[in-house]
Amino acid sequence: MTDDSFHVFDTTLRDGAQREGINLRVTDKLAIAKLLDEFGVGFIEGGWPGANPKDTEFFERARTELDLRHAQLTAFGATRRAGVAAAEDPQVAALRDSGAPVVTLVAKSDDRHVELALRTSLDENIAMIADTVAHLRDSGQRVFLDCEHFFDGYLHNPAYATRVVSAAAEAGADVVVLCDTNGGMLPDDITRIVGEVAQATGARLGMHAQDDSGCAVANTLAAVNAGATHVQCTANGYGERVGNANLFAVVPALVLKRDMDVLPEGCLREMTRVSQAIAEIVNIAPSTHQPYVGVSAFAHKAGLHASAIKIDPDLYQHTDPALVGNDMRMLVSDMAGRASIELKARELGFDLSNDRDLVGRMVERVKDLELAGYSFEAADASLELLLREELGEPVRYFDVESWRAIVEHHSDNSHLSEATVKLHVKGERVIASAEGNGPVNALDRALRSAMEGVYTALANVHLSDYKVRILEGSSGTAAITRVLIDFTDGHSDWTTVGVGENVIEASWIALQQAITYGLLRQGYPSLQA
């Protein structure tokens, strides 16, 4: 366990959510919070209760639905308005009543922002900070204070910026966080200024870096070097404009390169998984070239280095990928392709080490399918079905004659989605139709309706998630649609993939495989060819 002497503070759900293209629903926020907790961060900033209905709902549901092992939930908000007592400001009251044990207050520390944006006096801004910190402290909450635009402010008026830090600390803020809100600082600026502020105020300092200069990770580390003991980061560096300091680069640098014990035991190994899972939830393709966690982060082009890597991989990698839950990969070489198919097969329970031909055929099929737009990284169930096919044990429970999906919008504004499937199940021709809330749902129901008499355990498996990605065709060619479908039987989950020129066709392929795999899991013997 980590103690309070160093804070890993995550603000993915608040500042990270400001990234262009991210639009989180409350259930997304709850799922991300759970993952961040698994990664072992100390604080999760959940949002601004009272500022919008979504954040208010998040804090309400978090009380009952989030069972955090490592992290404390923090609420974000502003200091009281000018000329109003903190206790009487409804925005401050929402923070106080949020149920969050910690509140992060944002305050102006650049005198120009106080005058132009806040439109109040420099003294009143100080009073707003001191009053709000003291009020929340008196109500039993721990308070951190974010000094917005701190570094620009310090360069313009160091005396006032320093005064803000002192006022917050004196009023009882546990940490005063220096924010490079516009993200334009370079590490040497940070080292100098954080050092000066630490000396001038004696306050416990934190760092919040934006990445507009491409230096957010380095700026965060520079602040730690200069004495900061609290770092604010976001998963995968999500955030407004260019983004924030990337949690998954700052934390491993501290742990692996500076021997700082800032995560609970065993958590660093979860990093790659957590990073990718969060990318899935926000539906941004994981960056293949992200430090530490990207699929290319430990990928070596075969050639010059290959033989030496075999002798001592540590001569060619800055850290052991296993420490962050990632893997070394060799590219381009057919051997590497073969090895990964063998490894994957072993994971799935097949030993292929004595069947070079089979491995070769699988490598070719996977390569061809990936060229056509398939991706088996997440779709283990599709890969297993493919593998069983190559092993001469194809899994088959039904044959498809034809299917049809119809979506209608009627003149009374109602919608109808309806599907019909024509199957052959154990020698019998079956026709079934069903309605659904969309065409894929209707197809799923029609398939079940056609087979549930024969395969009764089908009732135990159902669709749990559905993702669509459009793969850009190069100019002139049609776009390819890739669909991933997650199924569950309540105990385990599996994913299948379908690709096609239209979304319904791609969905059908994935759906059919997901149901086939589900029947296999339920123990039904495959039909003979």
Next chain:
Amino acid sequence: MTDDSFHVFDTTLRDGAQREGINLRVTDKLAIAKLLDEFGVGFIEGGWPGANPKDTEFFERARTELDLRHAQLTAFGATRRAGVAAAEDPQVAALRDSGAPVVTLVAKSDDRHVELALRTSLDENIAMIADTVAHLRDSGQRVFLDCEHFFDGYLHNPAYATRVVSAAAEAGADVVVLCDTNGGMLPDDITRIVGEVAQATGARLGMHAQDDSGCAVANTLAAVNAGATHVQCTANGYGERVGNANLFAVVPALVLKRDMDVLPEGCLREMTRVSQAIAEIVNIAPSTHQPYVGVSAFAHKAGLHASAIKIDPDLYQHTDPALVGNDMRMLVSDMAGRASIELKARELGFDLSNDRDLVGRMVERVKDLELAGYSFEAADASLELLLREELGEPVRYFDVESWRAIVEHHSDNSHLSEATVKLHVKGERVIASAEGNGPVNALDRALRSAMEGVYTALANVHLSDYKVRILEGSSGTAAITRVLIDFTDGHSDWTTVGVGENVIEASWIALQQAITYGLLRQGYPSLQA
């Protein structure tokens, strides 16, 4: 013009090309070299002549086809083999005869790599460096020497790593480049080691940083702070594994934040264009969140900021985007307040500053719609249609009675997508059907078929991109589908958004708006309510 006192050295064509997924043809390399020259770099490393036919051809064609205004072409290669005179090593001869005025030699500087990978003695490695540098110098070429794995080597055996630097400088290398080949260093390591090496050797030093710790830009700047006067970077940070120091982050930091005159006059303004053009050539989608040049780099979302941005944009941006050829953009989101709606409206050509009620109503509608899954950040056209509706000038060219889309998979494995729409266009009821390569394409065609007699200019607008995002699919609730559709009339582009429980319904909403907006752009007057 810049002089020789500081080198901006680009290695996109050599080290950048090692990025997973990049595969450059000779014409691509020539086109990228031309763009890098327009950006004003001093040196363009073109590849390794003699090592592969593509690079050899590149140097041959460059002699006649490349007319560089600012840059010198440099050839990359290795020191002579052990036990062979430099003049008699064919690899060295290829460098000498390449026609390149400058050669960058790579050499081992980590004693472990000399022994394990090169399999020669430490003394022979020094001789290989000295001989090869002297031979190329004597042949009239300028020589830079890359010390591979320098920092890891220095930490392991500082005396030997330092000896390599001195040997190269004494043999006549103009610059000795310290390479963080594994990319694991942090800026404070770089500052210390570069300073120590500069003091110990007196050599002119350069820096080559890989980005495995997410600190390549900062590491390059740290080396400059410690005395390096030559920086090796790649366009957009392309490179092996995570990538190299990003040219388009290192150069603007030096120019804009450290007042170093490292680019020819006027070149920095080309940066965004050059970055995007190179991304097009290598066929990697430009990173929207890249510092300085990304479309999101100066995009503002938070409602909190928007009111003050109107007063003084420089308070909210780390540099003027025009200096790097980029633009500020305002985004509309559920966090946005009144000021961002006003600013957005002004961008779209409406002055709302005197209509507080209207702005309030728009903020409420946008908030409600975003809660339901809409996102207007990218969908300017949908936002404009919404705004016109609130202004009492709704845009309408047709009324929809009903529509239907059918997707069929036949027993011969063929697919059919067919749609029927029933519309009222200028008082007439029209029924039209069409087939397509998918249901959305079929709906698009049916809509056009129903209206093209009345709105002939509809032929000028067409769908150019289509994106689907599933917003929630867990815990039994229906998933919400968000569809973004891009349309173009060949001169300009617009985006609309649709949301619904099923993908066809969501697509229909976006499609209908995209066509409505297209007709507006083509100058048709809206029908009266």
